[in-house]
Amino acid sequence: xxxxxxxxxxxxxxxxxxxxxxxxxxxxxxxxxxxxxxxxxxxxxxxxxxxxxxxxxxxxxxxxxxxxxxxxxxxxxxxxxxxxxxxxxxxxxxxxxxxxxxxxxxxxxxxxxxxxxxxxxxxxxxxxxxxxxxxxxxxxxxxxxxxxxxxxxxxxxxxxxxxxxxxxxxxxxxxxxxxxxxxxxxxxxxxxxxxxxxxxxxxxxxxxxxxxxxxxxxxxxxxxxxxxxxxxxxxxxxxxxxxxxxxxxxxxxxxxxxxxxxxxxxxxxxxxxxxxxxxxxxxxxxxxxxxxxxxxxxxxxxxxxxxxxxxxxxxxxxxxxxxxxxxx
Amino acid sequence: xxxxxxxxxxxxxxxxxxxxxxxxxxxxxxxxxxxxxxxxxxxxxxxxxxxxxxxxxxxxxxxxxxxxxxxxxxxxxxxxxxxxxxxxxxxxxxxxxxxxxxxxxxxxxxxxxxxxxxxxxxxxxxxxxxxxxxxxxxxxxxxxxxxxxxxxxxxxxxxxxxxxxxxxxxxxxxxxxxxxxxxxxxxxxxxxxxxxxxxxxxxxxxxxxxxxxxxxxxxxxxxxxxxxxxxxxxxxxxxxxxxxxxxxxxxxxxxxxxxxxxxxxxxxxxxxxxxxxxxxxxxxxxxxxxxxxxxxxxxxxxxxx
Ligand SMILES: Nc1ncnc2c1ncn2[C@@H]1O[C@H](COP(=O)(O)OP(=O)(O)OP(=O)(O)O)[C@@H](O)[C@H]1O
Ligand code: SF4
Ligand SMILES: [Mg+2]
Numbered sequence: 001x002x003x004x005x006x007x008x009x010x011x012x013x014x015x016x017x018x019x020x021x022x023x024x025x026x027x028x029x030x031x032x033x034x035x036x037x038x039x040x041x042x043x044x045x046x047x048x049x050x051x052x053x054x055x056x057x058x059x060x061x062x063x064x065x066x067x068x069x070x071x072x073x074x075x076x077x078x079x080x081x082x083x084x085x086x087x088x089x090x091x092x093x094x095x096x097x098x099x100x101x102x103x104x105x106x107x108x109x110x111x112x113x114x115x116x117x118x119x120x121x122x123x124x125x126x127x128x129x130x131x132x133x134x135x136x137x138x139x140x141x142x143x144x145x146x147x148x149x150x151x152x153x154x155x156x157x158x159x160x161x162x163x164x165x166x167x168x169x170x171x172x173x174x175x176x177x178x179x180x181x182x183x184x185x186x187x188x189x190x191x192x193x194x195x196x197x198x199x200x201x202x203x204x205x206x207x208x209x210x211x212x213x214x215x216x217x218x219x220x221x222x223x224x225x226x227x228x229x230x231x232x233x234x235x236x237x238x239x240x241x242x243x244x245x246x247x248x249x250x251x252x253x254x255x256x257x258x259x260x261x262x263x264x265x266x267x268x269x270x271x272x273x274x275x276x277x278x279x280x281x282x283x284x285x286x287x288x289x290x291x292x293x294x295x296x297x298x299x300x301x302x303x304x305x306x307x308x309x310x311x312x313x314x315x316x317x318x319x320x321x322x323x324x325x326x327x328x
Numbered sequence: 329x330x331x332x333x334x335x336x337x338x339x340x341x342x343x344x345x346x347x348x349x350x351x352x353x354x355x356x357x358x359x360x361x362x363x364x365x366x367x368x369x370x371x372x373x374x375x376x377x378x379x380x381x382x383x384x385x386x387x388x389x390x391x392x393x394x395x396x397x398x399x400x401x402x403x404x405x406x407x408x409x410x411x412x413x414x415x416x417x418x419x420x421x422x423x424x425x426x427x428x429x430x431x432x433x434x435x436x437x438x439x440x441x442x443x444x445x446x447x448x449x450x451x452x453x454x455x456x457x458x459x460x461x462x463x464x465x466x467x468x469x470x471x472x473x474x475x476x477x478x479x480x481x482x483x484x485x486x487x488x489x490x491x492x493x494x495x496x497x498x499x500x501x502x503x504x505x506x507x508x509x510x511x512x513x514x515x516x517x518x519x520x521x522x523x524x525x526x527x528x529x530x531x532x533x534x535x536x537x538x539x540x541x542x543x544x545x546x547x548x549x550x551x552x553x554x555x556x557x558x559x560x561x562x563x564x565x566x567x568x569x570x571x572x573x574x575x576x577x578x579x580x581x582x583x584x585x586x587x588x589x590x591x592x593x594x595x596x597x598x599x600x601x602x603x604x605x606x607x608x609x610x611x612x613x614x615x616x617x618x619x620x621x622x623x624x625x626x627x628x629x630x631x632x633x
Contacts, residue, residue: 058536082542090538097537102530106629107552117538152628168538 004071005208006032006055006093006176011068013047013054022279024050024063026232029306032176037202037209039219039240041255042229043276048212051229052178055210056093057085072176091121094169098181100161104153110164111137111149114171121172136167140197159190166198173205180212195222216255220244228252231287232279234306238313248315250292286318294319332624336617345396347609352395354605355598356388365408404606405599409592414599418585418607424494425584428507428577429569431500433562435508436515441558443512444519449546451524459516466513471572475506475579492581503580507572511565515558522557526550556627563619566612 013025025047032038040048053059055070057077070077077085097103104113114133137145140163153161162182169177183191199222202209211222219226226243228236236249247253254272274291283289286299298318307321308314362378379385404414447459482502483491489502527550535549577586585604592600624630
């Protein structure tokens with residue numbers, strides 16, 4: 001549990017639109033260790049998806065990573081050629097997306113789509129790929145996998161499709177699985193099954209997970225460490241118990257407000273007064289100042305830095321700046 | 329699938345009735361054919377006798393039922409210009425028209441698919457702008473104008489192609505380009521916008537996250553999806569094809585149904601007009617049906633019930 005599998009360092013991803021530059025992600029840094037499950041939380045639009053897509057270089061035009069490093073096994077993925085990064089995608093690092101209903105190609109059978117992922121990265125023939133796909137489908141709990149192999153996506157429920165996505169994502173035993181709100185679109189019972197499945201499989205295969213979600217309940221159940229994002233920046237990072245017991249950033253406190261105990265966290269993010277500033281309208285000074293009950297004069301003038309303390313946590317707030325600056 | 333097919337075929341029957349009625353009414357209102365059939369110095373009593381012999385003095389509905397009765401037997405009457413049964417005359421011209429239609433569809437598809445895909449992949453580039461502009465131009469160009477222009481350029485000034493007629497593949501090139509260009513323009517535009525939409529879909533992002541290369545992404549994952557609209561688009565072009573064929577065949581003296589129909593209209597050869605219009609309408613229906621069937625085969629989400 002010591003070696004860092006992935007290190008995101010000072011990531012800046014901006015969108016160059018006709019109406020100007022949208023700085024969606026600004027200086028995000030975090031790391032993921034082998035076998036670790038980390039959670040990224042934050043309100044809609046804070047840059048969670050952009051961060052996760054940036055890791056695999058999946059940001060489309062007009063978006064661009066303008067600064068920063070994505071170190072995977074020490075190698076910076078941002079310097080990889082398209083061909084090199086393709087060998088990572090779906091193989092070493094794979095993704096599951098929020099929308100199970102639209103994330104599978106409607107004109108190919110699910111079996112074909114899983115087999116394709118296998119054959120892209122492993123030197124196996126069609127027959128072998130089919131056998132592996134069927135056993136993956138069995139593994140993710142599909143009844144009658146031999147028959148379901150030939151099913152088109154529209155015949156399956158959302159939960160079933162998300163199982164297919166998981167099967168596909170795990171088909172090459174990735175070292176890192178990025179799940180961007182994998183259960184948000186599903187109803188509660190299915191949600192639990194899918195999360196349990198992800199957790200079991202990742203334990204079995206020792207896969208690290210980055211789990212992105214709105215749902216603090218999911219965070220409490222699933223992850224080891226939490227990164228809280230606001231306005232394209234990380235505002236707090238800590239291990240899951242300390243974060244729930246002792247949130248430091250006023251934003252994190254706001255999120256946890258009505259959910260005091262870790263075992264009772266079933267609700268979605270408690271809404272905080274005020275609106276999330278859009279990335280093109282961030283204020284000078286602290287991004288959270290307009291909604292923060294503790295805002296001071298200083299907060300309106302200067303942006304606080306993300307400061308790490310000796311216990312392994314870090315926070316970006318003038319109320320917690322007495323310690324030494326480690327991250328920028 | 330079988331059930332669906334039967335249902336669709338049954339639906340054709342009332343449509344055919346409507347067409348037969350429209351065709352009949354058109355000719356009924358077109359005026360007195362006897363005037364053209366008899367010499368100018370024929371007496372009024374001769375004309376009257378001719379009308380009675382042809383059944384033209386009967387009431388409208390009797391004439392219509394007689395028309396439908398004949399029609400069911402494939403009898404549209406006799407062309408007085410060719411002095412032959414009208415239907416075989418029309419059917420005889422079918423291969424020529426099919427040949428032209430197929431050739432123009434091939435020309436259109438060969439132009440539109442690569443251009444549409446390319447301009448979608450290079451959205452907002454200079455090439456994209458050029459292709460998009462070109463397709464607006466191509467669509468706006470009337471068939472007869474393009475046909476005459478091509479004849480002037482490549483048959484008169486530079487004599488590489490024959491001016492008119494049918495025979496070798498060389499004869500086919502200018503007419504096929506004439507008829508195919510407008511269709512290609514429309515198809516290019518639609519394929520481009522379709523492709524753009526498809527490339528933004530979540531499943532394309534999923535495929536990319538699996539490590540699929542951008543060529544396979546476009547030509548397998550996206551193109552297979554765009555085939556559905558492309559087939560629909562091709563089906564929709566059939567009406568352009570028909571109206572375009574009338575003009576193109578006339579410009580190039582291409583001996584197809586279009587030319588026959590135009591000549592029959594000019595010569596008031598009503599039996600041939602009726603037969604030609606009926607056969608063309610039937611063709612359009614059949615092509616639409618085929619389009620629909622292909623569409624269903626391509627899209628697994630549609631069921632056949
Ligand atoms: N293609 C794009 N063009 C322009 N701006 C974009 C684009 N994609 C994302 N953004 C901007 O980046 C910001 C962050 O978006 P992102 O999708 O990462 O949010 P998120 O945290 O994942 O939100 P959600 O919880 O709703 O998924 C948004 O405010 C959005 O305006
Ligand atoms: S820096 Fe100031 S405004 Fe920002 S969160 Fe801390 S106290 Fe609130
Ligand atoms: Mg998102």
